[in-house]
Amino acid sequence: MIKIHEVSKNFGPTNVIPSLSLQIPTGETHILLGSSGCGKTTILRMMAGLCKPDSGDVILANQNINTMSDLQISDSVGYVIQEGGLMPHLSAMNNILLPIKIRGQELTQATNRMYEFASAVELTTNQLARYPHELSGGQKQRVALIRGLILNQPIVLLDEPLSALDPVVRMNLQRHLKKLFDQLSKTVVLVTHDLNVASFLGDRISLLDQGRIVQQGRFEDLVNHPKNDFVRDFVRAQTPAAKACS
Amino acid sequence: MINPLTQAKTLKIGSKNFTESYILAEIMAQLAEKVGEASVVRKFGLGGTGITFQALEKSEIDLYPEYTGTISEAILKKPVLKDWKSIKESLENENLQISLGLGFNNTYALAMNKEQLAKLGLSKLSQLKKHNSLTSAFSHEFVQRKDGLKNLSLHYGFKLKNVKAMEHSLAYQALSDGKVDLVEVYSTDAKIEKYDLVLLEDDLNYFPSYLAVIFSRSDFEENFPLTYQSFEQNLIGKIDNKTMTKLNALVELEGYSFSQAAKYFLQGKLVKSKISLWDWDKILLRTKEHMALVFISLALAIIIGIPLGVISAQNKYLGQFLLGANALIQTIPSLALLCLLIPFFGIGPKPATFALFLYALLPIVRGTFTGLKSIDLKLKESAILMGLTRLQLLRFILLPLASPSIMSGIKTSAIINVGTATLAAFIGAGGLGQIIVTGLALNDQQMILQGAIPAGILAVAVHIFFELIDKWIVPVALRRN
Structure with a gap:
């Protein structure tokens, strides 16, 4: 369970998030949807403790994030950063196993887990031995995904995990993600601007504009019962079918 | 003569980084070794008056050869002190002492190529004010020191337009290559002969005397009485201008080592073997x-x-x-x-x-x-x-x-x-x-x-x-x- 209570955030003179509350029950895959600059990544970063709200609280599993150490946060939250954030000097495999190694945890089990995930997202052993600069964009995204899941934290946060991929790769990875999330029954928060990704993966969607949640609900609710013109336009702009029907 | 108790002492002899200083220091070192009162450590080739003098003050060396003119101008910074006695008295306050003169006066002089000198009809420093366009190369020290170029120019009323400051030994080469016309030299310099230079006469008596002396701290005589005595007997007044120029020439022109030149002075023998080319x-x-x-x-x-x-x-x-x-x-x-x-x-x-x-x-x-x-x-x-x-x-x-x-x-x-x-x-x-x-x-x-x-x-x-x-x-x- 993730609980965000009346958080606000300014960057200099700009009020990015006026006051926002959000609850995500355990096991749900929640999508933060919106165009760039709407504050969705800021909210995700707050959930990982990377960004402190000016006011309000972020609560992970009944504990206020302010009272948690970096290590405690990283023990409960796996984060897949935009564009991967892979360490260029480490091979894919060492990138994935880094969180295990620095905790001094047993490697065999983690390695097995890594291979399971790798086969689920169609990464070969050979590819795992490569350095980030030797991998394609999609391969890097998948390595970053495995790294985010390797510690098996109850919460997984993903920032645009499918951006900058060609459509076929994206479709495949999207399917892999769905399979993994269903199997692992984790609380997932995924940031995207892409309605297709949102509709495919999300149990519920929060559509954001200027730091406010404009509408929250299932994909069908957004399409069939848009709360206002903004929601209708956002949905139409990305749905050729919806456009054609209107 | 060798006392085993005092043999544990060391006598640290310094020199600056020019030939004459090396030779004089080496002569002192060989003499001291002969006395055997202390083991001798050579700290030669120190970079300039400032560094060498500081080394003496800090007891990093016990003595080194120095010149009275350098002491009054660069060390005491009292250029008014011209004679040996007033310099010695002034040093006593600083717990330093100088010996009597070794016998030669190595003062500054300005020198030019013989042919060019004849061509211009020059022979005295007082004539220089009509030739301000001559290119000159002086050591950094000579350019900086008050009793160097600055006051010399005032004294003789000339104002050289093209003055280059360069390492002293390179200035000769530059002169010989025709790159410069005028250099400053020391009057015992072996290169005067080598490069066929003529000294301009100091007709208005500008340059002070640069008597070579042994420069030490005041306790030198007390700590090394036998060595001191030997220096008094064998060095004071024993090296005249001609001898010094000869010793300089042995090293600079004939390829003998400092040690061989020193031996030549002390023993009158010139060992034949020269410095091997690549040691x-x-x-x-x-x-x-x-x-x-x-x-x-x-x-x-x-x-x-x-x-x-x-x-x-x-x-x-x-x-x-x-x-x-x-x-x-x-x-x-x-x-x-x-x-x-x-x-x-x-x-x-x-x-x-x-x-x-x-x-x-x-x-x-x-x-x-x-x-x-x-x-x-x-x-x-x-x-x-x-x-x-x-x-x-x-x-x-x-x-x-x-x-x-x-x-x-x-x-x-x-x-x-x-x-x-x-x-x-x-x-x-x-x-x-x-x-x-x-x-x-x-x-x-x-x-x-x-x-x-x-x-x-x-x-x-x-x-x-x-x-x-x-x-x-x-x-x-x-x-x-």
């Missing part, structure tokens, strides 16, 4: 000394510089302060820095190592700073999100990512140090500079090369060495060019 034992020894200077100072700079770079990258204001302070050190000319360090470290390898350490710091601090600053913030966040502690972040992520930049700083420092370490010879730290400095004093190209070529090879070797270290330190994925 490999000496080159090897100096190379080892050189490497010790370079690597010890570099190791210190790495140990201190990388943490300073890390601190600089983490704290904006402290960082700017550290980088600024480091840059400031770089602007201090190396000889000046060496001179500044003598009060703290004396002379020898210690101050040289410390100075090299200071010079090596900036490239390493800056390399570390730049390397760390250029790391994508996303990678740092990504590491924190994985639960790395600050130390783990530094050890496993930041330093490896910054390593190409850190290594390039270290390489720059190492190469600069190989070059700068040649200057260590000026404060008696040995190294290949010792050979170069002696070669410069003798204007002996062969000898200069004996120091310069190994130094060059060392620089290349250091470069290759660090390229190999690079392969070991820098992660393979970051080594793409």
Whole structure:
């Protein structure tokens, strides 16, 4: 369970998030949807403790994030950063196993887990031995995904995990993600601007504009019962079918 | 005559880095060795009056040959003191003493090529005011000193337009090559003959006397009574201008060593064997000394510089302060820095190592700073999100990512140090500079090369060495060019 209570955030003179509350029950895959600059990544970063709200609280599993150490946060939250954030000097495999190694945890089990995930997202052993600069964009995204899941934290946060991929790769990875999330029954928060990704993966969607949640609900609710013109336009702009029907 | 109890004493004899000073110091050293009152340590080739005098004050040396004119002008800074007696009295307050004159007066004189002198019809300094366009080359010391060029010009009313300041021994070469017309010389200089120079007459009596004396602290006689006595008997008044010029010529023109020239003066014998062209034992020894200077100072700079770079990258204001302070050190000319360090470290390898350490710091601090600053913030966040502690972040992520930049700083420092370490010879730290400095004093190209070529090879070797270290330190994925 993730609980965000009346958080606000300014960057200099700009009020990015006026006051926002959000609850995500355990096991749900929640999508933060919106165009760039709407504050969705800021909210995700707050959930990982990377960004402190000016006011309000972020609560992970009944504990206020302010009272948690970096290590405690990283023990409960796996984060897949935009564009991967892979360490260029480490091979894919060492990138994935880094969180295990620095905790001094047993490697065999983690390695097995890594291979399971790798086969689920169609990464070969050979590819795992490569350095980030030797991998394609999609391969890097998948390595970053495995790294985010390797510690098996109850919460997984993903920032645009499918951006900058060609459509076929994206479709495949999207399917892999769905399979993994269903199997692992984790609380997932995924940031995207892409309605297709949102509709495919999300149990519920929060559509954001200027730091406010404009509408929250299932994909069908957004399409069939848009709360206002903004929601209708956002949905139409990305749905050729919806456009054609209107 | 040798008393085993006093044999434990050491007598440290210094010299400056020009031929006459080397020869006189070597004569004193051989005499002292003959007396056997103390074991003799030679600290020759110190860089200039400032460094040599400081070494005497700090008891790094016990005595060295000096000139009365230099003492009144450059050391006491009382140019009004002209005669031996008033200089001696003035030194007593400083706990220093000079011996009576050794017998010659090595004053300054201006000299020109014989042919050109005839062509211009010049013979006296007072005629010089009609020839202000002559190109002249003077030593840095002569240009700076009040009793040097400045007051000389006032005294004779000339105003030379093209004045170049250069290393004294190079000025002769420049004159002989026709690059300059006028140089300053010492009146016992062997090169006067070699380059066929004529001295301009000091017809208005400007130049003070530069009587050669033994310069020591006041307790010299008390501590080394037998040596003192021997010097009184064998040196005072025993070396006239002609003898000194001859000794200088033996070394500079005929290729005898300082030691052979000194032996010639003391024993009247001229040993036939000349200096071997390439003295490999000496080159090897100096190379080892050189490497010790370079690597010890570099190791210190790495140990201190990388943490300073890390601190600089983490704290904006402290960082700017550290980088600024480091840059400031770089602007201090190396000889000046060496001179500044003598009060703290004396002379020898210690101050040289410390100075090299200071010079090596900036490239390493800056390399570390730049390397760390250029790391994508996303990678740092990504590491924190994985639960790395600050130390783990530094050890496993930041330093490896910054390593190409850190290594390039270290390489720059190492190469600069190989070059700068040649200057260590000026404060008696040995190294290949010792050979170069002696070669410069003798204007002996062969000898200069004996120091310069190994130094060059060392620089290349250091470069290759660090390229190999690079392969070991820098992660393979970051080594793409």
